[in-house]
Amino acid sequence: MATAANVNSSDIDFYYWPTPNGQKVAIFLEEAQVRYRVHPVDISKGMQFAPDFEKISPNNRMPVIVDRQLDASVFESGAILLHLAERTGQFIPANPQGRIEVLQWLFWQMGGLGPILGQTVFFRNYALEQLPLAIDRFTNETMRLYNVLNKRLADREYIAGEYSIADMATYPWVVQFAKQGIEIEDFPHVARWLKRIENRPAVKRAYTLAEAVRPSQLTDEQRKQLFAQQKQVA
Template identity: 55%
Template sequence: MIDLHYWPTPNGHKVTLFLEEAGIDYRIVPVNIGAGEQFQPDFLKIAPNNRMPAIVDHDPVGGGEPIAIFESGAILLYLADKYGSFIGIDLRGRTETVQWLMWQIGGLGPMLGQNHHFSGYAPEKIPYAINRYVNETNRLYGVLDRRLEGRDFITGEYSIADMACYPWIVPYERQGQRLEDTPNLKRWFDAIAARPATVTAYAKGAEISENKPMTEEAKKVLFGQTAKVLG
């Protein structure tokens, strides 16, 4: 059994996509990040960066004590290796999958996250910041669109690279993008959206948290974090 400490954000959805695709038995432990539950001592023992998702695997390979893992990319790699699924089986295939996973972790996620912040959450609308991140989002969409030319998925077969990228494309309208401008990406996006595991993963997320506007109190919790918060 795997405990998934989760809230339905792009990074949270990455893990449910894998677990649903692989048919793994898991239990969702909600972590309401708007209410500050990520700062609870028990959660910090699992995820010292006070971010979800995190997992606890109660049945690790070889037995022994449960294994706790934080950071969505690390979780995807752990699960792919444990179950031998959704990652290349040879050196070249694995390397391609990992490098595109790193591309999402180091570029697509952070840049689109800043897009979300300055376009939708920042108390002051700063045109330079909005334009900076909307344009960088567009550049990254172009990178992905070119990669998908002639391929069904990022590395050919459906993999953890696709699972990592897809949830960050879901709010494309909020990011100031049109999928029609990137036809290869749109084809890929529509194919993943139609997968039964994707439908189930997002439905489970919707059961936990309704898509309501973020309150000012939640913004203070999410965007006012400093080292002192953890003291």
């Protein structure tokens, strides 16, 4: 694997678990051909609450990267994508107009699409009690967001023109459409975009990484840890 511009093979430590947010960063690292070291953070075992991890991720969430060359850690997947794009000079346009296009859709994913789709998946699939009000609320908003994305993709191959960190941020959430109660055939432009992203070799490699670290089956205690996500307070 070639080394990206200005990033040496030992520079990036990647603290990762194969959630949609973890996959965003994995996709970038593979697309940009950055050599990195993976440090699995098994959130089903509560590893995100370990004191050493909390030092680099005060929100007790992954992914996190440590950029050794800059002696800096970066948490929040959107911030990581932006940092890596600027650091490598890839997947974000240099011109102001193109940069604006990418950033607004990146923040659309971070502020709206990801949180809403995450709640939809939880209430439809994993909540101990089925709550029709919550399911309807989040499913309806999910459908609205899919309509926004479908319209956006009606006349272009990628969200912000050329393939960018906006696509990398969005794909891992949208690829879970079945768990969100979405019939992807109802959104044909999104469906075509999904196939286009899925067929990229770097994306395939990023999902191979997911399979390498994901446990084959969760125990009841791991499932409780995964979906409670509450730190014990002393």
